[in-house]
Amino acid sequence: xxxxxxxxTALAASGDGSxxxxxxxxxxxxxxxxxxxxxxxxxxxxxxxxVFVRAxxxxxxxxxxxxxxxxxxxxAVNVVLARRKTLGVERGRFHGGEDPLAGMPGPRxxxxxxxxxxxxxxxxxDGARQVFVLHDVAGYRHEEIARMLGVVPGTSKxxxxxxxxxxxxxxxx
Amino acid sequence: xxxxxTDRLSEYVDGELARGERAALEAHLAACxxxxxxxxxxxxxxARAKALEDRPPGVDLWPGIDARLTPxxxxxxxxxGRPGVSRDATPPRLPWRVSFSAPQLIAASVALMLLAGGGxxxxxxxxxxxPPVQEATRPPAPAQVxxxxxxxxxxxxxxxxxxxLEKSQGRLDTSTVRVVRQNLAVIDKAIGEAQRALKAxxxxxxxxxxxxxxxxxxxxxxxxxxxxxxxxx
Numbered sequence: 411x412x413x414x415x416x417x418x419t420a421l422a423a424s425g426d427g428s429x430x431x432x433x434x435x436x437x438x439x440x441x442x443x444x445x446x447x448x449x450x451x452x453x454x455x456x457x458x459x460x461v462f463v464r465a466x467x468x469x470x471x472x473x474x475x476x477x478x479x480x481x482x483x484x485x486a487v488n489v490v491l492a493r494r495k496t497l498g499v500e501r502g503r504f505h506g507g508e509d510p511l512a513g514m515p516g517p518r519x520x521x522x523x524x525x526x527x528x529x530x531x532x533x534x535x536d537g538a539r540q541v542f543v544l545h546d547v548a549g550y551r552h553e554e555i556a557r558m559l560g561v562v563p564g565t566s567k568x569x570x571x572x573x574x575x576x577x578x579x580x581x582x583x
Numbered sequence: 584x585x586x587x588x589t590d591r592l593s594e595y596v597d598g599e600l601a602r603g604e605r606a607a608l609e610a611h612l613a614a615c616x617x618x619x620x621x622x623x624x625x626x627x628x629x630a631r632a633k634a635l636e637d638r639p640p641g642v643d644l645w646p647g648i649d650a651r652l653t654p655x656x657x658x659x660x661x662x663x664g665r666p667g668v669s670r671d672a673t674p675p676r677l678p679w680r681v682s683f684s685a686p687q688l689i690a691a692s693v694a695l696m697l698l699a700g701g702g703x704x705x706x707x708x709x710x711x712x713x714p715p716v717q718e719a720t721r722p723p724a725p726a727q728v729x730x731x732x733x734x735x736x737x738x739x740x741x742x743x744x745x746x747x748l749e750k751s752q753g754r755l756d757t758s759t760v761r762v763v764r765q766n767l768a769v770i771d772k773a774i775g776e777a778q779r780a781l782k783a784x785x786x787x788x789x790x791x792x793x794x795x796x797x798x799x800x801x802x803x804x805x806x807x808x809x810x811x812x813x814x815x816x
Contacts, residue, residue, distance in 0.1 A: 413739050413740060413743055414740070416739065416740065417737065417739070417740030417802060420737045420740070420795075420798075420799075421799050421802065423795070424792075424795035424796055424798070424799045425795075425796070425799075426799055427649070427652060430652075431645060431649070434644075434645055434648065435645075438639055438640065438644065438645075439637040439638060439639040440637045442637075442638070442639060442640045442644075443635075443636075443637040443638055447635075454640065455640055455641075455642070455644060458640060458644055459644050459647050459648050459651070462644075462648045463648055463651045463652065466648075466652055527631055527635075528635070542632070546628070546629055546632035546633065547632045547633070547635055552599075567593065567594060567599070568590075570593055571590060571592070571593035571594075574593055574625050574628045574629070575621075575625070577628050577631075578621075578624040578625065578627075578628055581624070581627050581628060581631055
């Protein structure tokens with residue numbers, strides 16, 4: 411499988427669109443889910459297309475030091491962050507015990523009205539949401555996240571903790 | 584519930600506290616039921632995040648991507664229209680995963696010989712002032728083609744396919760095997776020539792592109808031969 415993907419990556423880099431389509435089929439769910447969680451469901455389709463077009467254009471810079479999927483995922487993160495800058499999305503942060511999901515019913519109170527975990531994630535303030543997705547879902551380290559977002563690692567840790575605290579009430583569904 | 588330790592619970596979950604802090608927090612946890620409950624919930628959040636399943640988009644996004652890779656150059660429904668494939672100087676390619684006949688292979692080998700020989704001749708005889716025909720959106724090739732990582736990936740794929748063909752070629756008729764071997768010999772010769780030329784001129788963009796393209800052809804030929812053998816079983 412890894413060999414087949416390495417071959418497809420090499421073929422795509424030499425201009426083989428069929429190989430690139432196979433790479434797309436393999437990775438589109440992961441990329442689309444990342445974009446949807448970090449940005450907005452309404453933008454996920456467009457941004458996912460942008461990610462793959464960008465990947466095609468930048469395949470020449472891929473040096474095979476990591477798996478293609480890892481490289482693509484990082485590229486997707488960069489595309490999303492650039493998009494957020496373009497949109498001028500304000501970087502939301504928690505302050506002093508604020509609960510961003512306050513008022514939203516959790517599963518334990520009213521199951522029929524409760525937020526799905528993914529919906530609750532989508533309602534987090536932008537900063538906490540990005541850090542949570544990058545750290546707990548995608549597996550990046552705080553130092554990497556801090557570099558991506560232009561913050562210090564301590565801020566990343568703080569945002570992550572507040573995101574987790576806010577999501578506790580939306581676990582059971 | 585919000586004591587001095589609450590804000591450190593995530594770091595504890597992630598194993599990021601220093602030894603002394605960890606010991607102090609654990610001592611606190613032993614006496615604080617609220618913090619123990621919160622800790623358990625945080626662990627569940629982390630586990631829930633890791634268990635989130637990736638979902639594909641509701642619609643197939645490939646046509647839109649495909650259109651942006653080679654705008655306006657794709658005959659509808661044609662395999663030739665795939666991005667990076669519709670090069671003006673390239674002979675028609677066979678549909679993907681479709682078996683082929685011996686005459687088709689012979690025709691392909693002739694075209695390939697012309698392309699390979701002509702391409703290398705051009706590169707070796709100082710025609711670099713004429714840039715090669717490339718699609719505007721085609722990924723830049725020279726840098727990565729020179730990279731050992733790419734070479735090793737391609738070499739591994741070739742070796743795997745050659746091994747598979749060795750095992751399965753008994754299912755092909757003799758004339759088909761002969762034509763496949765002839766094609767491979769032509770391609771290997773073209774690869775050898777390109778590699779020798781690159782030794783003299785490593786930065787030659789056309790040669791790098793030509794080498795990558797020829798290697799791609801070899802992989803495709805091996806894949807098709809394997810598919811043909813599999814279809815005979």
